[in-house]
Amino acid sequence: MNRHPTHKCVLALILTLLLCPSAAQQDPHAGERGRMVRDQLQARGIDDPATLEAMRTVPRHLYVPAGQERYAYQDRPLPIGYGQTISQPFIVGYMTQLVQPQAGQRVLEIGTGSGYQAAVLAEIVSWVYTIEIVPGLGERAARLLQEAYDNVAVRTGDGYFGWEEAGPFDAIVVTAAADHIPPPLVNQLREGGRMVIPVGSPFQVQMLMLVEKQNGQVTTRSLMPVRFVPFTRSRED
Ligand code: SAH
Numbered sequence: 001m002n003r004h005p006t007h008k009c010v011l012a013l014i015l016t017l018l019l020c021p022s023a024a025q026q027d028p029h030a031g032e033r034g035r036m037v038r039d040q041l042q043a044r045g046i047d048d049p050a051t052l053e054a055m056r057t058v059p060r061h062l063y064v065p066a067g068q069e070r071y072a073y074q075d076r077p078l079p080i081g082y083g084q085t086i087s088q089p090f091i092v093g094y095m096t097q098l099v100q101p102q103a104g105q106r107v108l109e110i111g112t113g114s115g116y117q118a119a120v121l122a123e124i125v126s127w128v129y130t131i132e133i134v135p136g137l138g139e140r141a142a143r144l145l146q147e148a149y150d151n152v153a154v155r156t157g158d159g160y161f162g163w164e165e166a167g168p169f170d171a172i173v174v175t176a177a178a179d180h181i182p183p184p185l186v187n188q189l190r191e192g193g194r195m196v197i198p199v200g201s202p203f204q205v206q207m208l209m210l211v212e213k214q215n216g217q218v219t220t221r222s223l224m225p226v227r228f229v230p231f232t233r234s235r236e237d
Contacts, residue, residue: 027059029059029060029061029072029073030056032072032073033055033056033057033059033060033073034056035073036055036060036073036075036089037052037055037056037093039075040075040089040090040093041055041089041090041093044090046090046093046094046097047097048096048097048100050101050102050123050124051093051096051097051101051120051124052093053123054096054120054121054123054124055089055092055093055096055120057123058116058119058120058123060072060073060086060089060116061073062144063086063114063115063116063119063141063144064078064080064086064114065078065079065080065081073089075088075089075090076088077091080113080114080137081136081137082134082136082137083229084113084134084137084229085113085229086113086114086116087113087116087117087175087228091226092116092117092120094208095117095173095175095196095208096117096120096121096124096173098194098196098210098223099170099171099172099173099194099195099196100171100194101121101124101125101170101171102124102125102170103124103125103126104125104126105125105126105127105169105170105171106125106126106127106128106129106166106167106168106169106170107121107125107127107128107129107169107170107171107172107173108128108129108130108131108162108163108166108167108169108171108172108173108185108188109121109128109129109130109131109172109173109174109175110130110131110159110160110162110172110173110174110175110176110185110231111131111132111133111159111174111175111176111229111231112130112131112132112137112138112141112142112154113132113137113141113175114137114140114141115130115140115141115142115144115145115154117173117175118130118141118145118152118154119144119145119148119149119152121173122145122148122149122151122152125151125170125171126151127151127152127153127166128149128151128152128153129152129153129155129163129166129169130145130152130153130154130155131154131155131156131157131158131159131162131163132154132155132156132159133156133157133158133159133232133234134156135156138154138155138156139156141154142154153166157234158232158233158234159174159182159231160178160182160184160185160231160233161182161184162182162184162185162187162188163188164184164188167188167190168188168189168190168191168193169188169189169190169193170190170192170193170194171193171194171195171196172185172188172189172193172194172195172196172197173195173196174195174196174197174198174231175198175228176198176228176229176230176231176232177198177199177200177201177202177206177226177227177228177229177230177231178197178198178199178231179199179200179201179231180199181195181197181199181209181211181220185197186211186213186218189211189213190213191213191214191215191216192213192214193212193213194210194211194212195210195211195212196208196209196210196211196223197209197211198226198228202229202230203230204227205225205226205227206225206226206227206228207222207223207224207225207226208222208223208224208225208226209221209222209223210223
């Protein structure tokens with residue numbers, strides 16, 4: 001039996017791990033993220049390099065509730081408390097690619113939730129403004145996002161009215177399903193800007209819509225059926 005080559009391999013492996021511990025320790029989830037991007041995003045047609053790179057980078061397991069980390073890279077949404085969910089990775093990738101995010105841009109997100117979508121956007125654009133109506137979620141996401149980014153602002157409140165002082169926005173991403181497109185959000189969209197929003201009744205299949213503003217004209221396009229948590233309102237008006 002020739003055992004020497006095996007020993008040499010083991011020795012080489014130990015040496016590699018000792019000499020570059022970063023390869024083994026720094027990011028134990030990098031492999032899972034790479035597979036998520038390849039199998040869930042690229043395999044389904046998402047090809048925007050900035051979107052793919054951002055989703056390869058953001059540690060999604062930090063944005064799911066404690067104890068759920070092992071499910072973080074699976075092909076599904078996950079509960080994040082308060083009856084809300086972190087969207088499925090494919091949906092995050094699809095919506096991100098759709099608004100064509102670029103360096104230098106300002107983006108508004110309605111429905112911060114876990115903070116994951118905001119983090120993905122913050123990897124690409126210059127400023128992300130995100131609004132969450134559930135204070136407990138908004139506060140947790142603000143803490144996580146502030147640790148990692150200096151270009152994200154989180155506000156707790158009803159996102160129906162947008163964030164007027166920070167606009168206009170190059171892109172608006174709405175991650176809760178509304179029964180109509182809120183006019184204040186359309187107003188805060190910059191000329192040439194794009195908004196993606198699920199529209200339809202709560203707890204039924206909704207339609208993901210793309211809203212574009214070009215030459216002062218607003219056009220809307222239905223893209224695909226989706227299922228999001230409802231867009232709630234802080235008061236009746
Ligand atoms: N983008 C999130 C997805 C969260 S689910 C993520 O990456 O995890 C949608 C979120 O929208 C929920 O947290 C819900 O509380 C929030 N939401 C619903 N109606 C809202 C409103 N009117 N204004 C702001 N946030 C709202």
